[in-house]
Amino acid sequence: MLTHLALKDFAVVQSAELAFGPGLTVISGETGAGKSLLVDALGLLSGLRADSGVVRHGASRAELVAEFSLADAQPATDWLRENALDEDGDDGRHCQVRRVVRADGGSRTWINGRPVTVGQLAELASHLVEIHGQHEHQALLSRPSQLALLDAYARNDAERRAVAEAAGRWSDLLAERERLTAQGDVSDRIGWLEHQHAELERETLDADSLAQLSIDHRRSAHAAGLLEACERAFAVMDGDEGPSITRALRQARDTLQRVAEHEPRLNEVDTMLDNAAIQLDEAAVLLDRIRGDLDLDPQALEALEQRMGRLHELARKHRVTPEQLAAKRDEIATELEALRGADERLQGLDADIAAATRAWQAAAEVLGATRRDAARRLSSDTSALIAELGMGGGAFDVVLEVLETVRPDPQGAERVEFMVAANPGQPPRPLRKVASGGELSRISLAIEVAALGLDAVPTMVFDEVDSGIGGAVADIVGQKLRALGERRQVLCVTHLPQVAAQGHAHYRVSKSASDGVTQSEVQALGAKQRQDELARMLGGVEMTREARAAARRLLSDAG
Template sequence: MLSRLFLKDFAIAAEIEVELRPGMGVISGETGAGKSLLVDALLLLTGARADAGVVRHGASKAELIAEFELDGAASAAHWLREAELESDGECLLRRVIRADGGSRAWINSRPATLGQLAELSALLVGIHGQHEHQALLDRRQQLALLDAFAAEPSALTALSAAHRRWRDCRRSLSELEAEHGDAEQIELLRHHLAELERRQLSAEYLSTLQTDHRRQAAAQDILASLQQGLQALADETGRGARRQLQSASAALQRAVQHAPELADTIELLSSAAIQVDEAIANAERIQDDLDLDPARLDRLDEELSELHDLARKHRCTMEELEAVRDQLNKRVSRLDNLEEERRRAEAELSQAEQAWQGAAAVVSAIRAQAGQRLSDAVSALMSELGMAGGRFEVALERHSGEPNELGAERVEFMVSANPGQPARPLRRVASGGELARISLAIEVASLGADALPTLIFDEVDSGIGGAVAEVVGQKLRQLGEKRQVLCVTHLAQVAAQAHQHFRVSKVTQEGQTSSAIQRLGKTERVEELSRMMGGVEITAATRTLARQLLDRAANSEPVVP
């Protein structure tokens, strides 16, 4: 619940601090005194947009602080833990708005975004009144309230679990489809693999292929060189190396008897002649083996050209084609397995959707029954709250499309404020007073089923009076027995029902006007109620009536502080 609210340099408030208790509290005061300041401050602390106009004239910034006790606010405590913003069971919201228009926010003394303020405050406080920031106007909040009113959490848990399973199955299928690709892509991969598998791509084969190609391409040049070389070695006309060596050896042989030292030279020439003969034999053998085959050269050209084309297609070198083939083979094998996995995932997704449909059907039946009960209860309360002939309807609209975590329908709170008028969405009700009373009726009928520990009603009694005003006060007190209720009011019949009463007034000091707030005791409450009923002149009869109102309210069961 809200335990403390602090305002500094906010609008006409120089500094206000309010300590709040459980039960029903009211705020009253003269027109223009600043009764709605606390509500406006709470709106800003719940993430509403602010402008520099909220900063008190002459001040550099406005500061707002709200302190909440988390007993009975398990959802808020869980949110704080998840966001790592918890602080020994405390919840302190702080916001500073500068005169230049900028603002900053904190949760438990740690910087926070306005989005975080809005998320957390939605679990702590519900604000109803003549403004657009009301939780009951949000369709998701309406659905949450209906589900809480139905009080069947196990069905919602089963629905949530079914949706999570469906979502997981869909994600798995999407991942498989993304990896698998379409049929054309798969067929193209198989075609590429077949192209590569038709060819030898080993490093040894490619080396031999390139060597053969170079040899065939240079065969004519090789033959000419061989012929030229053989002629130089074996020419029988006397110019060949063999004949030259023979002639030199014969000439030296004739002189060796006179010059024995020539024997070594003759031996060297003899060895050279033997090597020349071996060279000639090798060259002749190579010449005989040389295959001048133009057709083979064409075949080698064609094969190398195809391999180079494949290398360009796969953006690699010819030597890397073997690795590309192996990778493609693995990928195609994986895709073949994925096809089976995809069919299995499709079956699991279909089963998950059927399970969700079953869980959603159970929730739909529960919501239909709860919607009728809530419609009847709120319609009856609307009559008590001065809207005789009005009716409230919970409209359930079937949701089309894929499974949703919220179920198979959406809810819309519909209202007809007067007899004969068609029901319209609650968010489109024109009268702020009617809207506030309908919100009160919903809260009373559901007895705080939305689990919010604190409820704020801003001038919920606008446009009513007399007996209806007293009924409104009684309903607010009844709601205050279950939750903390704070109501801004100008009616004594409503204010008399409060467990605690605050009066806002204007104070002028040194030419500066500011708002002040005071908690009233019983005597002060009599005077304030008398003022609210009696106008300018307060009579003894007015005070007597004020005491009677307080006594009647006191006879109801008191709230435990």
């Protein structure tokens, strides 16, 4: 819902700020005062093309700001979140859009203080504001919008989801078949992969085996040096090359034990020497075992080097490290399995695609039935309302066009066109081709009232919807707008007192001249001011007692 609109140096408006609430807000004023400027401002904030003509004479730029409450606009909240434009710390409850148009014709746009493109602004605005006026940008002139309104009227969310899911399933299967078909004859590929897999399978590629291979190779390659080092160590420990370390430790302990009674700390030294002797004995045992394991075997070394050479060659071939060969082997095995089942899968896919097509057709038929029923009811209700709105003999028809396609469409098997005959005897024509702006506005109002504002857009704007009517029809137009305001926020620019009296809130636009420059001002009207404004609309410049009495009666009847 629109809560605030601020204009600065926009056309003939120097500065204006308007607050809006729920229900019907009417905007009135003398001819030429600039009533429709508010609609034009919302149009620019909805992404319409801007030019330098909207900048007030003598100003460098025009600035427009609108603030919305998103409590009744979940699609807008979702769009903001998806585009990372939601307001931090606000739980997504509010949104601000801003546009600046420079005197040279350029413009910039922001959403929640972040720069965006005009296209993004238009996308967001499509979830927030719907303008019904005498211009081409009306939402109901768009066939996708017409289909969305018909579906909302039919309340067929579950049926539309079923159709979209069936179409998505069909598309996924078709893409899989195209991918498999694009591979062509895979027999050569299978043979090549089988050869590669066999090469890798002949090798032990787990991490522990590769680590042990590296250890074995280093030991075998340095066996001579290891044996020599072990022999020399034994010689030193046994005393073959000088005093024995073990014998020297024993003699040191004997010497200290004879005098230890005189110095207790020597007992600690004796314990340490005893532990050292034990460690020497254990070291000698392990050294002897290692010496026994060492073998100067050139053939064993050659076998190890050959195996390492094969691994490095395979790693180069597959452009991986030796440690990644196991993963490569598994990857090849997975591809082989997929390729071997490709022919069988292709045959199965044909059956699956046919089944998915039938499922979509069944779901689309159910959806189409809801649309046909809703089209009949909406056509009847809207035609009746068109007659009430002063277009007697006019007719409205929702025409469903069956698509000539074999491809399941996520939106269903038909498209919609709103057709209208504005006068008796005229052939129905598409709504988007209706020439009269006033008729177009009233038809749009009739459609929205008939649909009870079921489309998701929370704010509807009607510009001069009462053009060319008066009397009892004006009363009906006002009543219908007020009824629509019970379901949606409605803004209406009007010149009829019967319509203005139905508003829950009322703004007056007036113009004045200062230093030869025309300016427009916007004022929120209180109860007394509303009565005066309605009297002016009824009686002209001079407000008679009769006009005031009629104004009071209009307000009383509306209340």
